[in-house]
Amino acid sequence: MARKDDAITCKVKEFRLGKGWSQQELADRIDVRRQAIYDIESGRYLPNTAIALRLARIFGCRVEELFVEHAPPETEPVHLVDDTGGSSTRLALGRVRNRLVGLPLQGAESIPFGLRSADGLLNPDKKSAYILSSSDRLEKTIILMGCDPAFDILGHHVTRLAPEARVHCRFASSHRALNGLAEGVTHVAGTHLHNTGKTETNVVVASQKLVGMRSRVMGFSLLEEGLMVARHNPLGIRSVADLAQPMVRFVNREQGAALRVLLDDQLQQAGIAGSAVEGYENEVTTHREGAYRIACNVADAALGLRAIAEAFNLSFVPITAARCDLVIPTDITSHPTVRILLDVLQSAALRREIDAIPGYEGSVTGTTIAVL
Template sequence: MSMGSVKERVVCNLKSARKARGLSQSELAGRVGVKRQAIYDMESGRYLPNTALALYIARELGCRVEDLFVLEESEEEQPVTLVEKAGAANPRVAVASVRERLVAYPVDGKWLLSDGFHSADGLLLADGCNVRLFQGRRALEKKIFLFGCDPAFAILSAHASRWMADAFVQCRFASSYLALARLSAGHAHIAGTHMHNRESVESNVVLAKTALAGTGAMVVAFSIFEEGLMVAAGNPLDIRDVGDLARKRIRFVNREPGAALRSLLDERLMQVGLSGEAVNGYDRQGSSHNQCAQMVALDMADAALGLRAVAAAHGLGFVPIESVRCDLVIPHDFLDLPAVKILLEVMQTRALREELSALPGYGSSCTGKVIGQV
């Protein structure tokens, strides 16, 4: 049976249910007496099985038919909490359900972790308090917001979607402090933070405990990456350390207050007896690793804070400062969310760890390890 006119209203959860049982498409097809292509077409939304086949599949997977094929009623206007101001010319918003409340953010270039347009979940109405959704609210309850500035979060999201097609992790760019502020306010599900440890202190755990003010949460390691100064290819100005930023000829681009990299820079400048006032461009800010890299690549700056992997992606040189661990802070009441469960399982997989380790300056030896509780 072709999905035809009901295609937009049926959500197929077959892929996630099949993977949860450890079955390939071919294995499931053999058990229910169809070709593998039929299973593929169901999971991709091209084909809706008849009643008998749906019952056979549900029996093999140990679930109900309605668990596999969900009828999504279209929903029009819904009340929403808009966290960041949206421009009148761009009413497109990303929406997710956080503790049974719809939370929305503008879909614009300020938060993108990659190039290209991102699809929205709905359109913000003129009153700024309601949204016209493109899908049913039930689908949004399987989506989570992950805030942070590790570009590898996009890889984590992609791996999670392969495990469970209807559980979606949307990554939004934010400094460590802003990510935790969003989490504390109930405007996000997970915060990524990469403060720098000193002595035996777990700085991410300490910061999370302070930001969440008693709200229980788990801190899980995600990645280790190398931070430093992104410079022009071949490093023509021979920049060797942060002390060189005080040379008058050097044009520098900093990160915003609250960014862990900016805190690291301040610390290293202090160690060599310099203040921010000695650096040409200390108050000039880039809003992301990519923006800073682009400014160096376009000869708008000579040095900028960033990651080795980002510098390599833009064909730039790199001066290392320190390696740091990026952790995920997850409130305890979100641990049972489908997307969070999948995300935690994915972080234990060899595939994710191998891909992270393939990025320049990245390591995955700690990925998935519980660092602490707050």
């Protein structure tokens, strides 16, 4: 065996878990010792050509899918446009003649501009569609339901690695996303339910909703959740308890949303009834809707993420951090774009960008949380 190469990510463990095999079972199938499998999966060693080919044959994949090589990042001078001195380090890049131009992705510029092109048009019968995209393009498209805004970033990383692959991100609460997985209307579901004690709520709820559906739960991000408030926090809101103060206009999330559950738990701990909060019954269904109402001065506080607050030039009062996971059915992992997505989850490039988003951390990105 060769020594560890930090430029190569080993995916053997993910493929083995997908088959439901132990390390000993895999070792027996390719005629090596269990210690060899442990060393390969832990990244201590890279296997020789013969063992790599045996592994690929037993998993029915290519060697390149088991051992993913990452090219070293390039660095070169960049000319910043409209730099306001913000804290964001994420850039949209383009070459203008021989100059590398960087557009800072901060504030409103971090939210996509323009309308999305359609793949089809609904026919008058409401039961069929006139298809605009090619069949091959649709076969390489996957749907990801969830409410983490960083899912769009994941989709862009997938397309960079394989330009023909696409990830359609559809905003949905954690429960709706998992229900969509159970109903067979999405390939991947994102969930960031809050843990109670030592209970892994993402895993527990996923196992309840996906009875009989073998799935893998993968870590995606750690994200900071709390209250979005007007710039400089003029009302001095410091906690959920301050929402009950007179003159504070609050906007809530819908029933079942993870942030709504978090709010209710916090209010209960503070001994405050929801009826004591002006606007408790006033609901929106996305982080952006709440932020927009504050920006338009029709609300003073809304539940949301630090990243969204900064995009709308708002201030933020942190409450907690939650882990957002991706739930992927085992039978879906053979989809070519899902395979690429799994590779991207292991990439240092994705983790670095997640770390660069305000209120985010990428330490859990790509880790296997549970196998259902």
